[in-house]
Amino acid sequence: MRRIVILGGGFAAIATAQRLEQRLGRQEAELVLISRENFSLFTPMLPEVSSGALDVRHIVTPIRAQLRRTRFILADVREVDPQNRTVTYTHTLTGMTESITYDEVIITIGAATSTFNLPGVAERVFALKTLEDAGTLRNRFIWLLELADTVNDDVERKRLLTLVVVGGGFTGVEATGEMVELFHSVGRFYPHVSRDDIEIVLVEGGKTLLPGLPARMGEYSARDLERRGVRVITGDGVKSADDDGLQLASGRRIETRTIVWSAGVKPRSLEIFGDLPRGKGGTIAVDADMRVPGFPGMWAAGDCASIPNGEGGFYPPTAQHAIREGPVLADNIVASLRGKPTKPFRYTSMGMMASLGARKAVAQLPGNFVLTGFVAWFLWRSYYLSRLPGLDRKLRVAFDWTLELVFPRDISELRVYTRRAQSSAAADAGLAPRDEEMLK
Numbered sequence: 141m142r143r144i145v146i147l148g149g150g151f152a153a154i155a156t157a158q159r160l161e162q163r164l165g166r167q168e169a170e171l172v173l174i175s176r177e178n179f180s181l182f183t184p185m186l187p188e189v190s191s192g193a194l195d196v197r198h199i200v201t202p203i204r205a206q207l208r209r210t211r212f213i214l215a216d217v218r219e220v221d222p223q224n225r226t227v228t229y230t231h232t233l234t235g236m237t238e239s240i241t242y243d244e245v246i247i248t249i250g251a252a253t254s255t256f257n258l259p260g261v262a263e264r265v266f267a268l269k270t271l272e273d274a275g276t277l278r279n280r281f282i283w284l285l286e287l288a289d290t291v292n293d294d295v296e297r298k299r300l301l302t303l304v305v306v307g308g309g310f311t312g313v314e315a316t317g318e319m320v321e322l323f324h325s326v327g328r329f330y331p332h333v334s335r336d337d338i339e340i341v342l343v344e345g346g347k348t349l350l351p352g353l354p355a356r357m358g359e360y361s362a363r364d365l366e367r368r369g370v371r372v373i374t375g376d377g378v379k380s381a382d383d384d385g386l387q388l389a390s391g392r393r394i395e396t397r398t399i400v401w402s403a404g405v406k407p408r409s410l411e412i413f414g415d416l417p418r419g420k421g422g423t424i425a426v427d428a429d430m431r432v433p434g435f436p437g438m439w440a441a442g443d444c445a446s447i448p449n450g451e452g453g454f455y456p457p458t459a460q461h462a463i464r465e466g467p468v469l470a471d472n473i474v475a476s477l478r479g480k481p482t483k484p485f486r487y488t489s490m491g492m493m494a495s496l497g498a499r500k501a502v503a504q505l506p507g508n509f510v511l512t513g514f515v516a517w518f519l520w521r522s523y524y525l526s527r528l529p530g531l532d533r534k535l536r537v538a539f540d541w542t543l544e545l546v547f548p549r550d551i552s553e554l555r556v557y558t559r560r561a562q563s564s565a566a567a568d569a570g571l572a573p574r575d576e577e578m579l580k
């Protein structure tokens with residue numbers, strides 16, 4: 141019996157495994173999925189976890205609950221040897237290293253946060269890519285309020301209450317909107333911290349927010365965030381960071397203790413896969429059918445792959461694409477096992493949406509039609525709720541949203557997040573482990 145091994149447990153991996161389960165009989169192939177976490181993360185709702193609007197557990201779905209007969213291994217992939225068709229992995233919990241052979245291997249390990257080797261940045265920033273990042277950030281916001289409530293030194297207080305988000309793409313815009321909502325919601329608990337003491341700055345290198353999308357979306361987002369007190373800086377980038385703040389390329393300096401980094405992604409440590417062909421931004425270059433050329437039995441999809449779009453470019457790294465790539469990749473593996481021709485991945489984007497918080501959003505719909513405001517926000521919520529895997533998760537999120545209408549957000553400071561665990565994801569991104577006690 142053939143063995144198909146899927147590496148990763150995100151959007152592309154689950155979509156591929158589910159389709160392979162449908163298409164292949166139990167006697168035709170053994171399916172194995174190796175991922176470093178036993179859940180898949182619904183990233184579009186991550187900014188709401190960082191602001192405490194949603195509970196951390198409500199946007200993850202256990203991998204075992206999503207698959208019927210795929211064998212799941214909770215482990216970090218260490219090496220893929222294409223010559224011997226072997227994957228080596230280390231169990232996340234036991235630390236034991238083992239190997240498994242494959243007939244077909246599918247690489248869907250996503251991307252990691254990139255700080256572009258800017259001086260001082262990786263050691264100091266907070267990313268928003270993993271569940272742990274979102275939990276750490278939420279705790280950081282509460283921790284800042286608690287500290288500002290007791291600090292008397294005006295300069296230090298100002299640094300504590302200035303928060304900078306770097307990167308005005310979807311994640312940065314959504315995180316900023318959610319931060320505003322959090323501080324608005326819990327302000328009443330901190331009588332010594334007025335709303336005007338808190339400054340949230342959003343820095344984007346491009347001319348407008350949400351670069352790459354219709355300008356109207358970025359302009360609306362900037363106007364809405366500014367109206368809610370955010371300082372939006374466009375056309376300026378980060379040069380370096382130090383313990384007391386950020387230096388921008390224009391020479392501008394922002395004194396802050398908290399930098400949220402959503403300015404870019406890079407491929408994860410792909411050297412573990414040997415000498416693979418590289419595509420956009422160092423990701424794995426694949427053919428249109430998602431096969432890695434020159435490496436028989438090897439396939440890649442999602443954020444870690446450059447898939448040609450047939451028009452000279454590549455498909456963007458989004459969940460929207462990853463969940464469509466998975467089934468096509470699975471169909472292509474089935475076709476190749478049965479000696480049939482494979483098909484290229486072809487997909488036209490349905491558009492993009494970004495929630496701004498406060499019941500506002502921007503949405504690009506098919507035909508480049510743009511929606512803004514409440515209608516876009518309603519669409520955002522309905523669409524993403526419908527895409528969240530599992531009825532129980534849908535109900536939990538809907539319940540969180542309902543409670544939020546009535547109650548303020550939780551301000552419990554959870555020490556469990558005060559030290560950024562030396563997780564594999566942080567190590568991939570080159571982010572240093574951080575300790576809140578580092579504050580002088």
Ligand SMILES: Cc1cc2nc3c(=O)[nH]c(=O)nc-3n(C[C@H](O)[C@H](O)[C@H](O)COP(=O)(O)OP(=O)(O)OC[C@H]3O[C@@H](n4cnc5c(N)ncnc54)[C@H](O)[C@@H]3O)c2cc1C
Binds near residue numbers: 217
């Ligand atoms: C905050 C945020 C908001 C977003 N919002 C949207 C949105 O609204 N719409 C949209 O379309 N896209 C959105 N995205 C982008 C989207 O999350 C990604 O494009 C998508 O997750 C890519 O899917 P993937 O399967 O390639 O990778 P991922 O979903 O990142 O999955 C990678 C998997 O690989 C596992 N893994 C990694 N390395 C290893 C290893 N060495 N060993 C074992 N397992 C490993 C990880 O644990 C994970 O399970 C957002 C991203 C973020 C961070």
